[in-house]
Amino acid sequence: MRRLYDHIDLRVRSLPEARPFYEKLLPALGFTRDVGIESWLQFETADTGGASEFFGVTESPLHVANECRIAFWADSTSEVDRLAEIVVQAGARNVEGPGYYEGHGYYAIFFEDHSGNRLEICHRLEGAR
Secondary structure, eight states: OOOSOOEEEEEESOHHHHHHHHHHHHHHHTOOEEOOOTTEEEEEOOOOSSOOOEEEEEEOTTOOOOSOEEEEEOSSHHHHHHHHHHHHHTTOEEEEEEEEETTTTEEEEEEEOTTOOEEEEEEEOTTOO
């Protein structure tokens, strides 16, 4: 299957403040390899013999979060629940869920990082849009 994206480069106000949160969250989501770039936080997916998808976090002291949301896929509602525990333990803010939304086919947890960036972990039951 072809890749659908290459990377996410997210801005935060303070990298030292964001680092513990993302160091717990990203490996749980499957970004398991910490690249260790100075002045960055970057986790990649497992090596597949070529370039891998990655999630990078960069400090931008004047960053202002907006209404954009990054949603991560979970394979089941129980996986959403497992990841929700990690999200809470990592110190997420404004946590909503997990639970069903948009009828009964969309199961998700919504939350924010310390800079106010909106994130989500979701699972759609078969047939749900």
